[in-house]
Amino acid sequence: MxxxxxxxxxxxxxxxxxxxxxxxxxxxxxxxLTPKNNKVEVIKGDFIYRLVSEKREYRESEPVKIYAELEYTGEKEEIKISHGGSPFFFPISEKTRGVNIDYPMIQPLIYSTMVKGDPLRKEYAGSGSYSSEDDEDFIKFMKQIMNNDFPVGEYTVNGSADFSVITSENEEDMKLTGQIEFKVVPKK
CATH class of the missing domain: 1.20.5 (Single alpha-helices involved in coiled-coils or other helix-helix interfaces)
Structure with missing residues (x-):
């Protein structure tokens, strides 16, 4: 025994x-972490929302390439939508450190014309925030994220497209959400 x-x-x-x-x-x-989904496609009504990380695994100091697309697939040749600075949001959670990385957005009301089969696309270019009261490690981490220089870790993007469809009768609010994962590993 x-x-x-x-x-x-x-x-x-x-x-x-x-x-x-x-x-x-x-x-x-x-x-x-073995990221399950580095691509997701969500269909709601006449719209397709795509959220994509070009890779499931990046090396430290390698740019992380994430983008979102919104495609109109309805009967009309084009429609008008309204949204904030962009219809796309990219809030991120880092699982190893337990940190949520906000995706602040300017909030003017912008109108965009969507042509059937021609998606709107936005690439992620960094996000996050910190204050002088945060600890030094957190500030360093957040500055890296803001520069799209992700430190080693496990990341989940909880993306969304948030907009209103404008018709002659009314406005219909739409929100399509998707989640992807990726990780950053040390350089070899």
């Missing part, structure tokens, strides 16, 4: 040590 306890304890210790730090001091946490 003692042999089995020792064998089990030894196996657990081996497994725990393999989940430790690499040679640069990064924890193995970012290596645990």
């Amino acid at each position: 003692k042999k089995y306890k020792f064998l089990i304890l030894f196996t657990v210790l081996i497994l725990l040590s393999s989940a430790g730090c690499d040679e640069k001091g990064h924890t193995g946490a970012a290596n645990k």
